Amino acid sequence: MTKNYRTKQKTMRWSIAALLLLLSPLSLLAQAKLISGKVRDASNNEFLPSVSVTVKGSSRGSIADASGNYKIEASASETLVFSFIGYETQEVLVGSRTNIDVALNVGTGKELNEVVVVGYGTQKKRDITGSVVSVSEATLKEVPAPNILNTLKGRAAGVSIVSNGSTPGSQASIRIRGNRSLTTGNGDGLDGPLVVVDGIPYGGLNDINPDDISNIEILKDASATAIFGSRGAGGVILITTKRGKVGKPVLTYDGYHGVTSIMGKYNVMNGEQYAKFKELSAAYNTQGAGTTAYPLTEEERANLAAGVSTDWQDLLYKQGFNTSHQLGLQGGVENTQYGMGIGYFNETGIMPNQNFDRMNIRATLDQKIGKRVKVGLNTINTMTRRNDPAGGGIPTELVRLSPLVPAYNADGSVNLNPKKGTIEAQAVSPLTLISRGDDILSNERSIRTFNSLYAEVNILDGLKYRFNAGLNFSQVSFNGYGPPNTFVNSGTEQNVSNADVRNTEYWDVNFQHLLYYDKVFAEKHKIGFTALYEVTKNHNLGSSFNVKGVPADYIQTANFSLASGQPTGSGSFGETGLLSYMARLNYTFNSRYTLTATFRRDGSSTLSPGNQYFNYPAIGLSWNIIDEPFMKDLSFLSNLKLRGGWGISGNRNVGAYATLGALSSGYYNFGPTAAGQALAYTVTSLPASNLGWQSTSQSDFGLEIGLFNNRITGSFDVYKQNTKDILLSVNLPQSNGAGSTLKNLGKTQGKGFESTLTFDILRNKGGFNWSADVTYFFNREKITQLTTPSELDNKGNFWFVGQPLTVIYDYNKIGIWQLSDKENGTLGKQTSPVQVPGEIRVEDVDGNGKIDAADRKIIGNFQPKWEGGLTNRFSFKGFDLSIVTYARMGMKVLVPYLSGTSGGGSGFGFLNQGRSNQLVMDYWTETNPTNAFPKPNAGGGVRDFTSTTQYQDGSFIKMRSINLGYTVPTKGLSKIGISSARIYLNATNPFIIYSPLVKAKLAIDPEGNGYGNTIQGGNFNRVISVNLNNPPVRQFTLGVNLKF
Template identity: 40%
Template structure:
């Protein structure tokens, strides 16, 4: 263990970092690093050189990595680099955006310079533009794209939150701090004062009728956003507010079966408290105003931070396992996910289970068949608990009795407030609750037929069948969140069901002649139908806390069916 460490380079170009544990050896601190990557062994030596473009100018920022290791560096402003290799059999991999990757065997050389060839992928890569793809050079509309890997850099519950601040022209605003809440998405601003400004979400080619919270971010391959009139041309008035095209993962042809796993566990803490007066500041203000005197529960020597008594530290847990692969004629991908997020407000949490599968299989020479299914079950809890009580309570009001127990209410000069603390909320979570359970399945099937003898001509039929049901329930027990301990209990139940189908018939022709001239034409016939039904019932004076909201017919008080809470909508193309 007396091998000396000669160098340690940070791979800034690859944004690589790691924690280096230290141990004490022979009176010195020695990093525990892989010897093959960092220690000087037989045949190890330093290689330097210059990476240039075809015109001879140096290329800055080129990544130079020893293949099969984490040893690497980047070229400086003039294209020069220096790197340590472990042995003569090492291979240097040179890569940079816009240039073809090069692999060079080192041997016993100490100086290696290389010229990189520019690649023209930018003009030949394809972009998703609604009903199909198009080469980037032919796209005339405004299309913004982001990969699934970039989305997953931020651990969030839904893709809307992951898009926040990531794409130009796309505004994401969070209207609720409750876990799992879907954000508001605006593409190039707000268009209407009264109508909906939400963009159209298209999942794997089929208009998506559900909540974006039903889509597991781990399943995303890419997201493309159509931001101009091209969206309206493709999707009609449905795309007037822009279109969010979501493409989920698929396997690769010829790939052996591969099991993947990803997961993280983290804590969620309060970013910043509301700036409220402390006890001494409030006392000084009241004395300066000379309007109110202290109530029975107030004293000048009391200093209570009601926000500290309410907030908690939440846990965020995300686990995903998948299987993907393919053959020479097909590919598949299946994934199961679990996500749970606790809010900083007690009882607020969001739980989601998801299962997704996709299969794409060629049948013979001219036919392809496949399907994609996305299924989720989610539970959102705690929307009944807010922070009004913590912000409304006087900082000089003492919530504790002489024996240290919490009072039920505190009296202030103009108000009496139910004591809302973390302990109170958690102790009454079976008597003061709100939850929404959602079950959704989104399914797409397709068949594609290539016309024999006519190169580039094919017919495709897409069928989307979707179903989503959301059941809500809330219960507030007697005297809960109320001044009087005899305030009767209340409960409510709600139900919302969405059924949706879409059928698309697409005839397309795409062919390049002479390597320069391209013809791309598409004819489409689409039919869709969407039915939404919602109902809600409320009741007072539930005879027992054990009933909660599960049997409102036994309520001793009034049962209310508000016509404004009952909805039925049907639309289609």
Template identity: 30%
Template sequence: MPKKLLLLATNLLLSAWVMAQFSVSGTVTGSGEPLIGVSVLVVGTGSGTVTDIDGKYRITVEPGQDSLEFSYLGYQTQRIAIGSAREIDVVMTEASAVLQEVVVVGYGIQKKSDLTGAVSVVSTEELVDIPTQSLGQALQGKVSGLQIIPTSGTPGADAIFRIRGVGTLNNADPLFVVDGMILNDISFLNPRDVASVSVLKDASATAIYGARGANGVIIVTTKQGSGAGQITVSAYTGYQQVVKTIDLLNATQYATLINEADVNEGRQPRYANPEQFGTGTNWQDEIFRTAPIQNVQVGFSGGNEKSSFNLSANYFRQEGIIVGSEFDRFTTRINTTRAVKDWLQIGSNLSLVLSTSQNVNAGGILLDAYRADPITVPRDSLGNFGNTAIRGNTGNPLATIEFNDNKSQDYRAVGNVFAQAQLWKGLSFRTSFGLDFVYFRSRSFSPVFEVSANQRNEESDLNVLNTYRRNWLWENTLNYNQEFGRHRVDGVVGITSQDNFGEFLSGGRTRLIGEDPSFFYLNSGDPLTSTNGSGPSGGDWGLVSYLGRVNYSFDERYLLTVSGRVDGSSRFGENFRYGFFPSVGLGWNVSQEDFWNDGGIVSRLKLRASWGQTGNDRIPEYAYTPSVTSGVNTVFGPNEILLPGATVTSLANPDLRWEETTQTDLGVELGLFENKLLLEADVYRKVTDGVLFNAPIPDYIGAGASIRNIAAVLNRGLDMQLTWRQRGRAFSYSLGGNLSLVKNEVLQLDGSMADFFSGGLGIGGQLGTNSRAGFTAGSFWGYEIDGVFQNQEELTQFPTLGTQRPGDLRFRDQNGDGVITAAGDRVVLGSAIPDAILGLNGSLEVAGFDLSFDFTGQFGNEVINAKKMARFGAYNYETSFLDRWTGEGTSNTEPRITLAGQNIETLSTRFIEDGSYIRLRNLSLGYTLPESIASRLRLRSCRLYVSGTNLWTSQEYSGYNPEIFNGLVFDAGIDRGGIYPIAKTVNFGLDLQF
């Protein structure tokens, strides 16, 4: 009987408990439409569900459970009390997506809403749309204030980065930080391994990097593992073609103009019947090809609260659009973390890269194809190369390709290991040791050959080069993060040490015993012809630093950031070895104020202001000491004995100091229509003082040049980014754009250097740029064309430059003194630095289809078409020469045809062209299989796509590409004809997740 009573009581209790349970249901919407897959969780339990295709949910709630939490990617997480309600409908907003976005900054992370500095973030989704092996090129047009310049279209080539203009006459590259490892380049990175990129632009953001933050900082975070194990496979294949070719004369046109040049220079015309040659050879068609490109990546990732891992392997192959060039790269990445104790986590990030290249002498090939006469055939009937030197004194570009065997291998390991200990609540310690190791080897072989007198090799030769460089970084930081009511404080202090060393070993021999690759070793050559060399490579320097930063937030409304760094560099002498670089930033989240009207059009408003100083130390090592060059051998004594000697080439400068950049920034962040429309804008003023450069010194001192602090440079401008996002159940889209306006000016130059000439054009030593105070750095410097002399009367009326005749260019007399002189009449003709950089992008998702596009452009810059100037023979001409002067009144812009003289040897507005362009950088169309179909294939997701890169370009410049960078700022924008053209690409791809 007691057992029956106990059983009855238990059943009654269970029934009461079951009756106490109840269900809550409802609909979740966002942006006016139901949201699929919203997570609905009973707070304090593991019980939850997700919304269905109509945004509906139903969940069972037990006694004592009083609230539900709704969360969805990109929307504000909401917690709602249940009370007596049995139906709860929820409207989710995107308002806090911006406020809660986490941004990686120097030595830590911050919420976007807490930032006082100018920081832009690009996510992995925005990078993978562009099929490229270069992260730099994938970033082009994505960020305001960031200019990306492709170095060339060479397979495997990287890009040049410029943040907020050019503030130095030295290396103006930003600093790169990859998973905490400080580097000078990111060419090794596989874009598909990247999780996010933070671009730090103002001093409040970059001062924590002190001596190396003057040109901005780019922080790259690679992907880490999380969640259940996942396998990803991505692959694409496609083809490439040259974007555009140069309009050159055909054979008939060429013969006609050469005849005119002969007559104009007092010779008999050399071609009796130009029409007999027809169209002739288009040398560009001979050297360019349609080239394949392939990429395959496999990844495996996962993790939990104890450990995580992300493993990937990538193979990229690109054949070049110039015959004979190709690039292969194999990359592996291993990122791991492990919580070995509740208070201790260890981890590592490692990338291993092997790349091989078949290199071609692109400069020589392109110039030969540009100059070679179209009358000569590529090969004669016997298969011999055509002799282009007969008419144009130039090489056959196909022979240059044929007799070139230049291969290289690059091995690189980049990574770090770290440990992070939680000392007590809010206080943690992190130590990290990173290593960047590079080993490079190349081999160049030339066989015996003869095409012409100026294109031959009488003895086979072999040259080899081995280079290695290692760079280690040890960082120790103490981080503090704590909240006190409405006050939130986080800070970091640390000490870091970095050391870099590298060297090279080279050798060469001629007269090899054979031309088979099995003989491509130095021992196969004549030992009597041996050459060798060794020396430093990549720099021998060290840096020790002390850093600190404090972020303070009151009630998430008022923000303060103070940071500073002390750097000591071996590149400077004892007088100025250490430098201090401080910054301060203020922020006001106006929309967090009590008076703010949440229901208005403006949903978010934040104001920022910052000031700070950063530095630049990128100069050769030991520049503060005198340098001596050996090998200056001289004959002395009555017996005329040759004795080895040396001479001083630069003087000591113990007062050499850092370049110091002072930057002020005012910014606004604005959200409209529940943050669907986001605007971020900054105005800034950046002055770099004490600019370092290897400047010439007076000849009587006895040394050619010395690195000195010689100049001050100003950059001021506006960065603006605008984005509209609309998300719905069946239809989502986004539109965005960014605009960067920049004005560059040299404020002052060393008193002994009123003008700083550079940018050699290869014409009689003529220099094409001048960086005088008041000018843009690297301003083009030459004569302004005032027309063409039409007759003898005008030659008498206007001043001339040398001996000129009717049909020659007339140069403007700028100072009105009646004579044309270099000192008095040359003026600024333009600049390679654009006034404006533009990026436009958009995406669309509907019914499983996705479409995205990116446009990039730059405006207000010019290019020197220097290849039109260099004429040392009867080279071919561009078609613009067809508009030449042939008699009085026929042309007032293009002079008569000549093979030499002022018309083609003097830098003038004739050779200055507009460098503005706008380009469809990327267009991608994809389709993702429905989940029901993918699951049957045992897939999480499957996406197929087709994409195109550089499909359309609008440019005025007659050359291949108006983005021309030759090294330093005062050499930019000069097209000497040797830069490998960029390609347009069409790819077909597949992305799988298992």
């Protein structure tokens, strides 16, 4: 008993001592006093609003109000830092004063000492030789969005982003300086960028909470990306997350609530329009031999007479909502800094039972141990849940369904088969999403943890060793269940339930050993050297199972053994490794001339011995001309810098065992009956023992300027990139039995121009400020070689030497055959196919009077002529307004629903023999001899060339975001513990300024909602597609930013 009592006493004493130790730094902070004052413009003595006032080396900060007043707590020994865009930063020691007034001078632009994150380290902006774009935390917050890609559209020159629809939780795809490969999967594939978080490769961007990000750097040219070797060809995105700072704990809250709605309904035919279209389809059908007419059924006639005109879109689309709550905590003392964050995001879609949830938990710790050692860790944990029973087919069906069919029966129940009585009898109403929504399951859950730690040792003055380690683990599970007779299970066995279970597991580990040496000699010679040894290992595991005939809906995916059908399944496994060495030298002379030389060597386990290693050199040069003596009299110039670079980066995106070949097993009959079956193995892929590295060499030249005390700043880049040894799948002779194999074949080239300009238009004119950012860029891609130097084209994949990677190779539509053509004898001169008025007329390229495959030609491409953005920022007293405009011009987009399949059938668009509804289009009739779209349903052998109508002008200028905010005056906030508060209203995608496609009412939004699929054998998997799936939405948001 006595022993236990003494133990408890000892424990209590240690606890009290530890508590006092933890509180001791706070006791020092308690000596801080309240400092107040005003901030003015030194040139005109006017008050400066929104100036940032921080305590140097801490996380404490404040913002000057509309009258330039500020308040902040600091001790006598601390220093206040005053900073504002366009002005020189000023530091003031507090001392014994409690009132400090400051006058800021206009910035000169000669001190470019801002530190920018580059690969495996940092550099001053003035010393950077590569093409790097920086995106600040403030820029990210101008467009509230669940992922950072949606905030970057039009904001970074050379960066193209395509959304993949409006489904909650959907991801966007990104390209930096265009495509390099001839084949890429949907999404980022071979040409996507590498994402690095706090120095460790991360993966996709969808799991990253935007509120956890401190800043982003985008590396674009090879002189900057070669340091990442085989993973840097598509560019590199470096993300730095928030960490702790010295100072008292600072608590932040950022939250918003938004409402989303479809940007507009598709302009489909109403009951009367559809009836007329269908009757014309039947009438015009008599002009085609051997075709089938589908006039109105008796049921449709009766519904038309009764005034039935169902708008299926109105019945299913609804308002969606999203909510975001983000809490952050930062603080620390001299030797220990900490940061924490917890976030929750929820989004419900515009269709029933669509939702997405994400929870993020982040923690960082940095600890000094003695004078030479520093250690730290960072953990980011994400859990997501996504449900989308609607899938991609329902939005299409809402357009296709006949308006002459009622959605509900007379007793109020859902009309389960809205196509009964029409010629497409096999269908289930999409309204089953409402009537049986609880029974339908399409749930994806993911858990991801990203952990990194480091240890730094200052060995000698200027010499430092750093060890980085990272673990990235994710697990994704999918459970899907479609009850009988519901839209999500409306296939050939729609009366049988269907259940799916899929699981994937992925992890990678990364270890880095880094040695840094930085020294300045004789005040003019600055040397920086970095050496790296890095090891990465990746592991992935997957499985999937499917079964039909689940006996009861409540079972769903719980027990496959109860199903009447036979379960089927598959599995996958792969492990890869990467071994890397790197060295980088930075040399700056007299703060004017900088040389950066990099060499990296990568070795990959995915390639065969002899081809496993590849070298990636790079060199960059820069010249700060502004610092030359002969520039001192050019007072209008505040910055002038030239830079240029060359380097090689690579791509090794092949399967873990692609070089080994593969076998598959199956049972074969060796007799007249099944009793003679025997297990046998066949070759499905041959070993690709000579498979090597795909590499891209790139040269870049840039100019950076600053004019009139940096009232105008800008950067301009021109570049050229050549990619060789492209990874391609080559078909083998059928006698081989293996189908295809991977080879390094082909070459591509890309050239481009990028510009970014910032205008400080009005600076504190009566408290009013106005600045603008403008981006403009374009990229021109072309194929320079296919499988062999002598091969000039590959028509099956639409690849042509000397042409862009994504050309349109098809018949050239020159109009519609008219009645006048029949009268003047033009009609009928072509022998194939049969020509009739109202059908598509195409160019006879070879002039032989016969239209066949030889008359296809390149009629355009899907590459924009240019992209750009304009961001205007205004502020007046406590109000701020940002307006983001985004443009993509001079390109074609794929609009599949405006086309169909040759020869009739159930294809969507005007080629459906009256089977389904469609958009209101300018189609040909005898009284409307248009050249836009052919007549309704000629069908049969005369219905050709319909693919030509799916290529539409995808140019657009759209208002991306409007954000209006108000910063509440600090007076009175301190009484309730709030140091700063801002409320804002935001509109995302509020309206489209210009779009031929929208003007013609053929689309809601021309920006696109994904990449197209293969059309007519062409490789269109990088082509922006405007389809009916996941219709675009606009969002209105109310939010608040608080700091305590």
